[in-house]
Amino acid sequence: EKQPCMSTHPQKPLVIKTGVQFATKVRLLVQLPAVDYQIKVRTTFDKTRQFFIVTNPMKVMDIEDYSNGCLSVDFRHGLKEKKSGNATKSNESLLSVTEELHSLSFEAHFTMQGLNIDLETCSLPLVVISNVSQMPGAWASIMWYNLLNQQPQNLAYFSSPTRATWAQLSEVLSWQFCTNSVQGLNKDQLDMLGEKLLGQHFSNSDHIHWSKFSKENIPGKPFSFWTWLDSILELIRKHLLPVWNENYIMGFVSKDMERALLREKKSGTFLLRFSESHLGGITFTWVQHGDDGEATFNSVEPYTKSRLNALHFPDIIRDYKVISDGVVPKNPLKFLYPDIPKDEAFGQLYNNLPSKGTTFSSKRCLTDVGQSLISFVSNFQPTHTYRPP
Amino acid sequence: EKQPCMSTHPQKPLVIKTGVQFATKVRLLVQLPAVDYQIKVRTTFDKTRQFFIVTNPMKVMDIEDYSNGCLSVDFRHGLKEKKSGNATKSNESLLSVTEELHSLSFEAHFTMQGLNIDLETCSLPLVVISNVSQMPGAWASIMWYNLLNQQPQNLAYFSSPTRATWAQLSEVLSWQFCTNSVQGLNKDQLDMLGEKLLGQHFSNSDHIHWSKFSKENIPGKPFSFWTWLDSILELIRKHLLPVWNENYIMGFVSKDMERALLREKKSGTFLLRFSESHLGGITFTWVQHGDDGEATFNSVEPYTKSRLNALHFPDIIRDYKVISDGVVPKNPLKFLYPDIPKDEAFGQLYNNLPSKGTTFSSKRCLTDVGQSLISFVSNFQPTHTYRPP
DNA sequence: ACAGTTTCCCGTAAATGC
DNA sequence: TGCATTTACGGGAAACTG
DSSP, X not given: OOOOOOOSSTTOTTEEETTSOEEEEEEEOSOOOOOSSOOEEEEEEOSXXXXXXXXXXXXXXXXXXXXXXXXXXXXXXXXXXXXXXXXXXXXXXXXOGGGOOBOEEEEEEEEETTEEEEEEEEOSOBEEESXXXXXXXXXXXXXXXXXHOOSSOOTTGGGSOOOEEHHHHHHHHHHHHHHHSSOOOOHHHHHHHHHHHHOSSOXXXXXXXHIIIIISBOTTSSSBHHHHHHHHHHHIIIIIHXXXXXXXXXXXXXXXXXXXXXXXXXXXXXXXXXXXXXXXXXXXXXXXXXXXXXXXXXXXXXXXXXXXXXXXXXXXXXXXXXXXXXXXXXXXXXXXXXXXXXXXXXXXXXXXXXOOSTTOOOOOOOEEEEEEEXXXXXXXXXXXXXXXX | OOOOOOOSSXXXXXXXXXXXXXXXXXXXXXXXXXOSSOOEEEEEEOTXXXXXXOSOOEEEOEEOSSSSSOEEEEEOOOOEEEOOSOOOOOSOTTSOGGGOOBOXXXXXXXXXXXXXXXXXXXXXXXXXXXXXXXXXXXXXXXXXXXXXXXXXXXXXXXXXXXOEEHHHHHHHHHHHHHHHSSOOOOHHHHXXXXXXXXXXXXXXXXXXXXXXXXXXXXXXXXXXXXXXXXHHHHHIIIIIHHHHHTTOOOBOOOHHHHHHHHHTSOTTEEEEEEOSSSTTOEEEEEEEEOTTSOEEEEEOOOBOHHHHHHSOHHHHHHHOOBOOTTSOOBOOOOEETTTXXXXXXXXXXXXXXXXXXXXXXXXXXXXXXXXXXXXXXXOOBOSSOOOOO
16 A cells, blocks of 8 residues: 655655645545546645645546556646735634645546546645745644544644643654654653653653644744754754664763763763754763863764765764874774774774765655545555554 | 846856846937837847747836936846747757857837837847856856957857957956956966966967867866866855955966975965866965975865865864874964965954855845847947957 | 745756757 | 756745735
8 A cells, every 4th residue: 555655855745845846646446347438536725825736637547557456646746836816814824834734635526337426535734835944844743733633634723733742742753763764762862852841850641732842942942842853853864874873873862961971981982962052963072081080071062064064974083183282182082882992883984085975865756745545435544644553 | 327237146147047037128228209108128039949038028118217317127037948849959959058149139119200110129149058057158158259259249159169369368267356356367377377278388369269268178187177267266256255355365376386486485384276176176285394405395185165165264274283293283384475474364364153154245136137228229238248348 | 123934046966858 | 878958956045025
């Protein structure tokens, strides 16, 4: 039943950007007797706002090449744009664009053995954005909706969004790392995130508000929790994939915990963590024990994408030097926490070439809205959207 | 007569990119008696290829606000795109896209005191590109054409392009630096460029072929002379403007000359030059005199835009360190050639913030094709195009 | 003035054409 | 197959709009 996902944002289906192509697939599950007529499917966009499909919305169903002889249509190029004009500025304008849920409908009408048959199905709720800068917010909505809203489609969900428990949310967050790399988050990492959202003593059954998750800024910071976390996902995807996949980035550790962990270790032990003050930043901290046994901790300014564009992260670790009190500069980074010799961990990943593409393969393809299966029961099966078990 | 230039590429008018807006202005030089009718101007694109104007090509002339009461029209939004279809693939397909010259025509018809009056004028030749990567080639064509082709418009010019003398060409090259910064090139810099194109002994009256200038690769290099030079113009514009404007970049020096100049100078004297092997790269070389008086020369790998995006160039000079034979690393750069103490030269330009925008203001605006003056004599006056004196 | 949203368009990379 | 050209679209920043 699953199709290969073919999205520019494979991690983020159900978000459509105006002016960018997306793809849908509709399949007829019921086997019909051989017929001499064609079944045309029409795609329409909901009328809540002034969006329209700029390509031909009609297409004829065809027998699938590769499978069991089902009828199906692939709509590609179903490109979209905003229309100018005095459309109904619906009163739900309290909601931001990324909280507005939309949907695509697919209809087919045909006659078989004298019977008029009308089929109709529609997509899961979609979010329409006009710039990639809105992607994090849009994806937050899709995740939250699918986590908390069951059966009946509710396009007005964000007028009164429900709360999530930490048990639910933490699972989604970890899953986000799975879809962006080869692994999710461990207990310690999730605990740090939970503390960030809920404060020091929290339990799995504590509730989190939608606005606290994605809309309100973290106290003292100019960005929301999800904006911050998503910036890290992007940093991993674009610049840190091999290092993250090897599990070398502890990432989510509070500064207190970081010190407690490093204090016990040999001088020159370091760990990698994501910046909490800058969006999409990674830093390292190392411990140094003085002659008196006193531990000192040092960190670097977070590296963000602009610096990582020019420098390969493992090379940064290899080449990092400090110049202390006029002596020969040396690299203070010796052991990746807990005690892996630096070159043993990163040796494979070193690279003298100036960064560039490393492992991130950016295949261009259509945004896959998922598939819609026309049948008498609508049965929409998106590829990557998280549904709680 | 001159209008403020309002171009995204203020340095490169007469190049139009499909899908990007451009602007034209047409002015009627003849003062007409007050009339109760309107003069409509129609803009049309030549038919040599499948381009078309996607906005309304008709507009009514109006009295100019700010000046002497001339009638004029500003066409903005005269956007363009390629049409699909089996258009006349004219046989001049030997020419590359950036050598295809096009033109815009402006027509007006009206009746005055019983007389039918037809006015028509057209633009200087234009080059149409579909991607900014074609901009250097396109601009080379515009420069070359305007340098060498006088009066009669000749859209087929590049079927048999004429040659330029070094006297002519060097002036244009220097002028390119003027329009990108505050100054042109001096004699020494031009001599280096001349040698690059013409070999060691050349004179002002030596001729250069169009293909040698812009089409053929420099022997042993994977790019043409103009591609190389334009990459340097871009590097200056985006990353080096203050340093270049202060005249701190010698830039165009052969390696031999570089050594000859530095050899005479104190240890730690350095100069800045553009890479001849990499597109858009700048490097520095410094001299070091041993105890035996022997001079050694060292250079860094060229810095290109990706590195300069993350690092501010003056800061690179300030912070550059070499670690030699296990002693304390130090900055070998002491005096900017001939003998300006480094901090005296660059002190003003240091900047602890991670680069970012420094002085380059990227105002968005329309590509200005220039103005076209409707009159009984066509009198097209572009803003920035070089015409020999 | 300002924040949310859209538009603009460069620049890289993929796709397409030839 | 390779090269020339176009298309796609992410991303930063300007423009728009209430």
